[in-house]
Amino acid sequence: MTTSAQSNQPPLDCLPFVLDDRTFALPLPMVERVTRMVAVIPLPGAPAVVRGIIDLAGDFVPVVDPRVRFGMPFVRILPYQQLVILRTSRRRMAMQVDGTGEVFTWTGEAPRSGAEPPWPGLELVAGVAHLGEGVVMLHDPDRFFLPDEETALDQALETALVQGHAQGQDSPA
Numbered sequence: 001m002t003t004s005a006q007s008n009q010p011p012l013d014c015l016p017f018v019l020d021d022r023t024f025a026l027p028l029p030m031v032e033r034v035t036r037m038v039a040v041i042p043l044p045g046a047p048a049v050v051r052g053i054i055d056l057a058g059d060f061v062p063v064v065d066p067r068v069r070f071g072m073p074f075v076r077i078l079p080y081q082q083l084v085i086l087r088t089s090r091r092r093m094a095m096q097v098d099g100t101g102e103v104f105t106w107t108g109e110a111p112r113s114g115a116e117p118p119w120p121g122l123e124l125v126a127g128v129a130h131l132g133e134g135v136v137m138l139h140d141p142d143r144f145f146l147p148d149e150e151t152a153l154d155q156a157l158e159t160a161l162v163q164g165h166a167q168g169q170d171s172p173a
Helices: 147-166
Strands: 014-021 022-027 029-038 052-057 059-064 082-088 093-096 104-106 126-130 134-139
Touching: 014 082, 014 093, 014 134, 022 104, 022 126, 052 093, 052 147, 059 147, 104 126
Parallel strands: 022 134, 059 093
Antiparallel strands: 014 022, 014 104, 029 082, 052 059, 082 093, 126 134
């Protein structure tokens, strides 16, 4: 499946994901895998966009909620949701989503510079295209965290790991 917009970017394989009634996509090269929702451990001191952490084979990975970034209503973690495990240029992270779709080839357009986003968080969108009868927005995970959030997350993870080791635990819980 390909998008139907005229392209000003090279084609890119993407994984669509859904939040409520909005469809977004992630660059497939950044996606490690999609998994069912698991228990998320709270991470004190983390930015509001971080729901907590999960343990992926000994690697403590932050779980992020893109709804917060996009100004959408809070939704508690539910069993039907999925986690998209991503590797950005700075870190590995898991994104809480309502569901994912079939991989497609992105041939959409980059957003017009200077345009005012219609809702919060759209500055994180790397492009927009038509997919079927709807619109899909290409999300850039490298732009997910603001600089102060990156710092706060790094500090929260470090604190949790140090406290976990001091208590003789393998987990920061």
